Amino acid sequence: MQKSELGTLSQFLSATGESRRLLHNQAAELRKTWFGDQVFIRGVVEVSNFCRENCNYCAMRRDNRSLERYRISLDQVLDTILNHRPKSITDINIQAGEDPIAVREIVLPLIREIRRQTDLGISVCLGTLSHSDYAQLHKAGATYYIIKLETGDESHYRQVLAPGTLDERIEAIRHLAATGWNVSSGFIVGLPGQSMEHILKTMQLLEELPLTGCSVSPFIPGQQTPYENAAYGDLDMTLNALALMRIATPRRIIPAVSAMTFQDGLGYRHAIEAGANLATINLTPEDFRKNYRIYKKDRLIMTEAKVLEAIEQAGCRPSEERLSDRLCVPATSPTISATNLLPIAFPQASEGR
DSSP: OOHHHHHHHHHHHTOOHHHHHHHHHHHHHHHHHHHTTEEEEEEEEEEEOOOSOOOTTOTTSTTOTTSOOOBOOHHHHHHHHHHSOOTTOOEEEEEESSOHHHIIIIIHHHHHHHHHHOOOEEEEEOOSOOHHHHHHHHHHTOOEEEOOOBOOOHHHHHHTTOSSOHHHHHHHHHHHHHTTOEEEEEEEETOTTOOHHHHHHHHHHHHHSOOSEEEEEEOOOOTTSTTTTSOOOOHHHHHHHHHHHHHHSTTSBOBOOGGGGTTOTTHHHHHHHTTOOEEEEEOSOHHHHTTOOSSOSSOOOOOHHHHHHHHHHTTOEEOSSOHHHHOOSOOOOOOOOHHHHHHHHOHHHHHTO
16 A cells, blocks of 8 residues: 555545545445445353453453453353343344453354254354364354454564564454354454554555455443553544545445543444444353453443444444344455545545646
């Protein structure tokens, strides 16, 4: 990507006012072209907060000795999903820290039972595992694997102590996609030490990877982490990045994430207005939620009522289809082009070209 394009794309990320509105409107129109006005709704169950990684930005890091660790019993989490899930949910996302024990003892049998007893789509977010683990999870019935990069710059990746190495994470994404998984990845805007160039580099990398989904989240300084006193990530820049993702890869699944509500109670709605097409309802039993501490102890839980309200306010409606019913082959559109986007977000500038 040329320096001139990097400069223009940084303008998109910082867009305000009318330019921002045009950018988000274009993204929303592209979502409507591919998905109509439907927003997928999934439920998430956070089955374990044990983690072998030590990320600087996450309170579940292994060095956090003050966190009360848990693994939800298979019976309890299965009962929650089978008997207490909201009617609007079409998919389940099973999430945990990097905890191979939970994968073997909870996640695999849970997936088998969900597949046997329901027609729910099944996603997992379990970190970097062995190829054998991926194969077992897929055979059990999960079809969508979420594995975040958080940052696409190798030196920055090491600085924030993200899991393993960036190359290992990329290899995992490529392996998963090559073995039949639909894969989603994503990154964080505002991580300490992040530059504008890091953000643009990360977005370009995500675009080039074989993904059916991608996400972006504002940095939230987590309690009991080395970054506890760092500044919050810029929500407006995060939403602009989401819109750019939709424009660059219009067929992908792009979620609204709960972190967007920390600084703005309407952040979830704004994400859908900027092109997001997936919302998540938290189903983790209340006794465990406070210890699944990605950000802070006092979590903002997205209930069905909050999710449905945000979807309605954004002029959309809940999807009756599962994610797996609508997933496409990973998009192969060219990388984000400042030249192509210029008329969208900066019409006055483009008229002078």
